[in-house]
Amino acid sequence: MRYRPSDVRAAKYRAxxxxxxxxxxxxxxxxxxxxxxxxxxxxxxxxxxxxxNVAAAMAMMGYRVLMIDADPQASASNLLGIETAIYETDILHIGHFLKKPSNAPDEDLPGAIKHIYEGGFLDLIPADITLAETDASLVAVLSSHTRAELFLNRNSTFFAQHYDVIVVDTAPGTTPVGLAFSFAAKQSGKVLTVVEPEGSCLRALDSLASNLAEIKAITGANIGMEVVINKYHPSLKHVRESMGFLYSKYGSMLNDSIIPQFSGFARQLSAAAKEDAGPLVEFESISIGAAAVIDVAKSLIHSYGITMPGLPAGVE
Ligand SMILES: Nc1ncnc2c1ncn2[C@@H]1O[C@H](COP(=O)(O)OP(=O)(O)OP(=O)(O)O)[C@@H](O)[C@H]1O
Ligand SMILES: [Mg+2]
Known part of the structure; x- marks a missing residue:
């Protein structure tokens, strides 16, 4: 990193x-x-x-970011350098907190947080495969969809003091943990959806839209979608056709930036480059992939109303 997030943050206050x-x-x-x-x-x-990458980009812009890995595959944790391949582990994952029906702040929360960037600019609650047990146990819990909201609300003072934004990476499909975080997203009014412009992904987007409509019908929570198109490759016919479908059916929900198909995303986790693996925005910061992600991060700062305490919104 050529500059520290704290330098950028200080410059924004001074400006x-x-x-x-x-x-x-x-x-x-x-x-x-x-x-x-x-x-x-x-x-x-x-x-x-x-x-x-959005979380890392925001941290590099001087925002204090908490990433929550809510996927038992732990890919976000691995990408941020947390080792889950050894049997002995000190990971206290989000499932531990979602299982508690309590209203009292979690005293063990600070211990679950790993510091990825110095100064608290990028922190992580990592996951590991045992998070899958939480999905199994939440199935039998009454109103399990409220558990992420309950967790965020009971620790709101801690989160408010330490972070400017919380980014949650969920598992594919419709898992109880993913559902609980979708429901918690009602405070922002939307979830962030990533699609590839190809047929099965478009049908999956339709499924997600009906899932959110069902949540609304059952709970009254109005949760929309902001859709980011990823792996765009204009020379492929099915990609061009899918783009037409996306604009006609989901046009108002599409983020203005489109992330291209870019090999650097695959290199992020390459075992051969383990020593300097990590988010693209950090290791290939001037690549086209990183530039597109930074555009998405900037637009989310506006659309989610992410601010630094004491600064008016929109200071960049
Ligand atoms: N724009 C891109 N261009 C090329 N490869 C990409 C791009 N975005 C992601 N990839 C690659 O696609 C694969 C899947 O990406 P990723 O793990 O981020 O998807 P995911 O939706 O989180 O997957 P899962 O559903 O398993 O959680 C990875 O190998 C990643 O490197
Ligand atoms: Mg994933």
């Missing part, structure tokens, strides 16, 4: 004519910061690649 506050003297935010939840019924579309 607004405010002396940058020390981290322990920040003006207090009183409510939960915006929560970006990625959802897609189909696997392998790029949810993790987009959400981790």
């Amino acid at each position: 607004a004519g405010i002396e940058p506050p020390a981290i322990d003297q920040l003006p207090l935010r009183t409510k939960l910061p915006p929560v970006i939840v990625t959802r897609m019924t189909k696997g392998g579309v790029g949810k993790t690649s987009i959400s981790v």
Whole structure:
């Protein structure tokens, strides 16, 4: 990294004519910061690649980001350098918190958080495969869809003090954990959806839309979608046709940026490059893939109303 997130943050305060506050003297935010939840019924579309890179891009822009890995595959955790391949592990995953029906703040929450960037700019609640047990146990829990909201609300003071945004990477399909986070996304009014412009992915998008409509019918929660198109490759006929479908049916929900098919996304996790694997925005920061992700991150800062405490919205 050529500059530190804290330098960028300080520059933004100075540009607004405010002396940058020390981290322990920040003006207090009183409510939960915006929560970006990625959802897609189909696997392998790029949810993790987009959400981790958006989180890293926002951190590099000086926002304090908490990433929650809500997928037992733990791909976001691995991409951020958390090792899950060894049997002994100290990972306290999100399932531990979702299983508790409590209203009292979680005293063990700080212990679950791993610091990825210095200064608290990118923190992570990692996952591992045992998170799958939570899906199984939530199935039998009454109103399990409210558990992520309950977790966020009971710890809202902690989150408000430490973070400007929370980014949640969920598993593909419609798992109880993913459903609970979709329901929690009602405070932002939408989930972040990633689609590839190809037929089965478009049908999966229709399924997600009906899933959200069902949530609305049952609970009254109005949750829309912001759709990011990923793996765009204009020379392929089915891609061009799918783009037409996306614009006609989901036009108003599409993010303006389109992420191209770009090999750097695959290199992020390459075992051969393990030493310098990590988010594309960090390791190939001037690539076309990174530029597209940074555009998405900027637009989400506006559409989710992400701010730094004490600064007016929209200061860049
Ligand atoms: N724009 C892109 N261009 C090329 N490859 C990409 C792009 N985006 C993602 N990929 C690759 O596609 C694969 C799936 O990506 P990723 O793991 O981010 O998807 P996902 O939706 O999170 O998957 P899952 O459903 O398993 O959680 C990875 O190998 C990733 O490197
Ligand atoms: Mg994933």
